[in-house]
Amino acid sequence: MRDKEYSAFMLLNAPGFGAKSIYYIYDNLKKLGLSINELFEQGSAQLSSYFPEIGKGKFSRADLSSLQSLDSNSLYSSYQKLKDEDVHIIGLDDERYPKSVIERLGENAPPVLFCKGYLPLLNADSISIVGSRDVSDFAIMLTKRIANRLADGGYNVTSGFAKGVDTSAHIGALESNGTTTMVLSYGFNHLSIKKDIKEFNWERNTLFISQFMPYEKFSGQNAMIRNKLVCALSKAIIVISSGPERDSSGKMSGTFDAGLTALKYKIPLFVLNPSLLNPTPKGNIDLINMGGISLSNGNELVDYLSKLNNVIPEVSKVTPQIVEEPQPAYKTATDDIKDKVLNVFNGKPLSVNEIIEQAHLNWTVQKLTAYLKKLDEIEVVKKGRSNFYKRKSSQTQTRLFA
Numbered sequence: 001m002r003d004k005e006y007s008a009f010m011l012l013n014a015p016g017f018g019a020k021s022i023y024y025i026y027d028n029l030k031k032l033g034l035s036i037n038e039l040f041e042q043g044s045a046q047l048s049s050y051f052p053e054i055g056k057g058k059f060s061r062a063d064l065s066s067l068q069s070l071d072s073n074s075l076y077s078s079y080q081k082l083k084d085e086d087v088h089i090i091g092l093d094d095e096r097y098p099k100s101v102i103e104r105l106g107e108n109a110p111p112v113l114f115c116k117g118y119l120p121l122l123n124a125d126s127i128s129i130v131g132s133r134d135v136s137d138f139a140i141m142l143t144k145r146i147a148n149r150l151a152d153g154g155y156n157v158t159s160g161f162a163k164g165v166d167t168s169a170h171i172g173a174l175e176s177n178g179t180t181t182m183v184l185s186y187g188f189n190h191l192s193i194k195k196d197i198k199e200f201n202w203e204r205n206t207l208f209i210s211q212f213m214p215y216e217k218f219s220g221q222n223a224m225i226r227n228k229l230v231c232a233l234s235k236a237i238i239v240i241s242s243g244p245e246r247d248s249s250g251k252m253s254g255t256f257d258a259g260l261t262a263l264k265y266k267i268p269l270f271v272l273n274p275s276l277l278n279p280t281p282k283g284n285i286d287l288i289n290m291g292g293i294s295l296s297n298g299n300e301l302v303d304y305l306s307k308l309n310n311v312i313p314e315v316s317k318v319t320p321q322i323v324e325e326p327q328p329a330y331k332t333a334t335d336d337i338k339d340k341v342l343n344v345f346n347g348k349p350l351s352v353n354e355i356i357e358q359a360h361l362n363w364t365v366q367k368l369t370a371y372l373k374k375l376d377e378i379e380v381v382k383k384g385r386s387n388f389y390k391r392k393s394s395q396t397q398t399r400l401f402a
Contacts, residue, residue, distance in 0.1 A: 007036040008091030009079050010070055012112045012213075016061040022111035024059060025051060026092040036093055040067060082214060087188055088115045090122070098122045101232040104265045110211035110229060114188055117207035120364070121181050124156040127305075128230050130258045131165025131240030132281075139165065139277055143240050144172035146301065151178020153305065154370025158233055160185065160226055161208075165240045165255075167194060174200040177352040177387050179366040181207045181233065185226040187214040199385060201353060205365050209233075220251075227258040236305070237262040238270045239292065242283025259287040268304065270295045337361070341368075342377060342391065349381040349388035 002010075011022055028051055029039060042050065047064045054062045082089065090097050090113040100123075102109050115122065127150050129143060147157045147169045157173035159166040161182040173180040174197070184191065188210055193202070211229055212222060231237055242255040262269040271292035274284040288294050295301055344350065344358040352365050352372070361368065372378050372389055379392030 002037055002040070004036060004091065004094065005083075005089040006076065006079050007040060008094070008112050009082075009089050010040065010072070010075055011036065011067075011091070013075055014062075014070060015066045016063050017066070018061070019109065019111050020107045021054060021059045021062040023092065023107040023109065024053060026111075030093065036091055044068070078214075082114070082188070085188065086116055087214075088119060089113075090115055096122055098233055100234075101229065104232045104267075105228065108228075109232075112211070114210045114212075114214065115207060116188065118179065118204065118364075119207065121156050121179055121207040122209075122233075124179065124181075124366070125154070126156040126158045126181060126234045127236050127238065128158040128234040128258075129165065129169035129238045129240065130159060130227070130230065130255050132243060132255055133162055133164035133166075135164050135241050136277065139241050139272075140168045142272065142276070143168040144175065146238060146240075147172025147178075147180075148176045149301065150305075151176035151180075151366075151369065152373050154366060154373075155235075155305070156181055156366060158183065158230055160223070160230055161194075162223070167196060170206075171196055171200075171385075174202055174205060175385050175387060177205070177365055177369050179205045179207075179364070181209060183226055183230045183233070184208060184210040184212070185223040186210065186218040187212045187216040189214045190217055201351075204353065220254075223254050224252065224257055227254055228261050231258055231261040231265065231267055234267060236268040236270060238272070238295065238301075239284065239287060240272050241277055241281045242271075242287060244282045245286065253283055256283045256287065259283070259290075259292060263287075263291055269293060270301065270304070338375070341372070341375070345389075345391045347390070349383065349390040351386065351388055355389065 011017065011025065025039065026036070029036060032050060044065070047067065051064060053059050054064050079089070092102065092109065092111060096119055097113065113122075129147060131139070131143065143165050150157050151173040156179045157169055158181040159169040161167065161170065161184055170180045170182060191208065209229070211225070216222065237258065239255060239259050242259060243253045245256045246252055259269055259271070269287065269292040271284050271287045271294060273294050273296040274280045276296065277284075293304065340359040340361065341355060344355055350358070352368050355361075356363060356365070356368055377391050378389050381388045381390055
């Protein structure tokens, strides 16, 4: 039997099949108790019986016969190239596919997510930070501080891997030894890791996601489509700086559109107080007037995040279901775990990865970072752009906006 990822890749390449028709296929397969692998084992009569709407109405472009005429040898060669690059192909029926994306986007959910990196982040507790490409140094600094704070709190930081705010959000998370998801607006053939990202131990702490075929290049339209996925992955959205809904030429602002998407799907939307930035971003003012929560300091963010479980729909309370055995929550960690962590320190500051290895913990970087922040005996030591940890004698306080 063919691999599930390969079957998802084949369906994605079937002529005439788009997001809605593929969603219909998966939905009917589930009702029939069949897997995606079994789809390609069906005869013409069975396919017509199982999927009677294909070829009609909104699915008029799709043709069931194309499922039986795919060039499997050519497709497998393309598929294998992706696998050789450690790219996973996650279809709608894959248990790793983000539950929040399916629930929020429904039949508009991407039929396949091409993923590279730490796959459990697909269903992690993620907060997205979005904003303009061209922003001031002060806005960049605030972005990094917010990402630092989120990573310290155990949240995965998600953004769109564009220059400006997006890249600063990713770097801010990595500076705190946190995790970050980078949602691309193009296919993996065009991915180039930015120099600023390479400075960190990014390979163990990151996930790259693309909903686009590997050969697809960046376009403004793809960026807008990407923004919806960024929102659907997240428990909350933070807008740093947004232009007006449309500029003088009528072009839609991607950041503003992300804010509208958050409001549409009732995802908590935080918007940096426009008075903090110069020039004042008009989009921030408009998004706050439309229902966004004005964010002026780190305490406001922490207060809201502490109440997040009360304002987020149940569907988004998802934990990773793959790779690792379930671990105790931080608040129930045993004294044995605490002893293991504290005993690795001998006066020398250690990175999170070093602590995991020396304490023989089966924990993620994200999880241990959050746990360390809860220990009175531990303090953060800055080394260049990275955080290290050592035992301390007194608790220190940090603020988001200094």
